[in-house]
Amino acid sequence: MSFFNFFTEEIAIDLGTANTIIIHNDKVVVDEPSIVAEDRSTKKIIAVGRQAMLMHGKTHENIRTIRPLKDGVIADFHAAEQMIRGMIRMINYGNRLFTPSLRMVICIPSGITEVEKRAVKDSAEHAGAKEVYLIHEPMAAAIGIGIDVEEPMGNMIIDIGGGTSEIAVIALGGIVCDKSIRVAGDEFTSDIEDYMRRQHNILIGERTAEKIKIEVGAAITELEDPPEDMAVHGRDLMTGIPKEIKVSYVEIAHALDKSISKIEEAILSALEMTPPELSADIYRTGIYLAGGGSMLRGLDKRISMKTKLPVHVAEDPLRAVARGTGIALKNAHRFPFLMR
DSSP, X not given: OHHHHHHEEEEEEEEOSSEEEEEETTEEEEEEESOEEEETTTOOEEEETHHHHHHTTOOOTTEEEEOOEETTEESOHHHHHHHXXXXXXXXXXXXXXXXXXXXXXXXXXXXXXXXXXXXXHXXXXXXXXXXXXXXXXXXXXXXXXXXXTTSSOOEEEEEEOSSOXXXXXXXXXXXXXXXEESOSHHHHHHHHHHHHHHHHOEEOOHHHHHHHHHHHOBSSSOOSSOOOOEEEEEEETTTOOEEEEEEOHHHHHHHHHHHHHHHHHHHHHHHHHSOHHHHHHHHHHOEEEXXXXXXXXXXXXXXXXXXXXOEEEOSSHHHHHHXXXXXXXXXXXXXXXXXX
């Protein structure tokens, strides 16, 4: 067996709607946006990840940028396969004469159908994986935060990613009740685009909206440490000429209000489904937030005010799921919740 192990490399992939992270030997080796650029005439992939992101929204008719995942699941099978392949190529395995065979653990949203699960598995196998294990995102997030998931103790995890928000109550190494909604980072971004168009009569692209979300995004209108106003450039809808406006975090909090309310409703409905013994545990342990969406300023406070429970944000929330996937990979033989 050890001889074959020499030819096998183990990698953990957090295949996200917005970012894909690959962990190899306990280190994050790839952390790139989930996007590819293809040449329309030859159908060849010309850029993957960050390089493709720089082209996003700036292409001419011969190049198109594709985001292979939508709402946490694969929307474009061919592009997803090429993206996984391209990102695996970025890993440096040291002095290897030939490409090793790969064992992978990939995380998937908990509200995913069998067909969508199959698509993830197939695209990983096409990209060169010998063995593919799947793990649910909230489970991976819980492990990444450092919770002992196999204890008879209830923990509530909220993973707000790019495409989906996953809310799950975990005990005894399994998901007791979960709620997966397709309101997350991408939805926030498009809310900001809509708001700019309605309120300021200015058209901005997806990348600019994303930048606004990161720089001045907020979930509540009163922050203790408010970010400075941001200058936004876009196209004036009246004149068609590029112009600049200043945007404050209060405006963005108003723009995101509806979507955040949807997430709050989902949290409340997940709490309603929780068995009473586990509810008692959650009252003591509180709620854990992970995923990029949990970095929105004041979101923990807002959820805490709504649920009257303590809310903890994971350290480095963007990589919590990937970290958990990496730990699951090392204990693949021990964790019964990994799916083959």
